[in-house]
Amino acid sequence: MFRILIDADLILEAVMNRSELTADVSKLLEMVDSSIQMYLTNVGLQKIYAYTACLKNRQMANIVVDWLGENIKICIVDQSMMxxxxxxxxxxxxxxxxxxxxxHYQLNAIITNQPEDFKDVVNRFYIWSFRDLWLRVNLETQLQVSF
Known part of the structure; x- marks a missing residue:
């Protein structure tokens, strides 16, 4: 099982329906609890709520945040981590x-559509695009079938 941290901006883009990545984000959210365990920072969750409440409405923001809280593990960012x-x-x-x-949470990767934000990361192996994720999921599925 892959344990991935999803960049909050990806979810925000999908909620606002303003990106070509909406289909990938939807596919990813459908895979929760099957082969992918998703994580999101509490700061990212707050950001999603704030923008959704401003651009749509508070009721929609509550629905989105409640669903995320039930289906995605939330990583608490503390003072030391900051x-x-x-x-x-x-x-x-x-x-x-x-x-x-x-x-801190010993996750496998960060899924992002902005890899340039991570260009100074020492080990870029942990920074995945959706293309990287789907490739790894497909390979993992093939490996499980062959055993």
């Missing part, structure tokens, strides 16, 4: 927080 992210060489602070969460 301090570690502050010291990161990454220019994008949210990305630095996600890398700290990846390490």
């Amino acid at each position: 301090h570690t992210a502050r010291l990161s060489p990454l220019k994008n602070f949210e990305s630095a927080v996600e890398v700290v969460c990846l390490n």
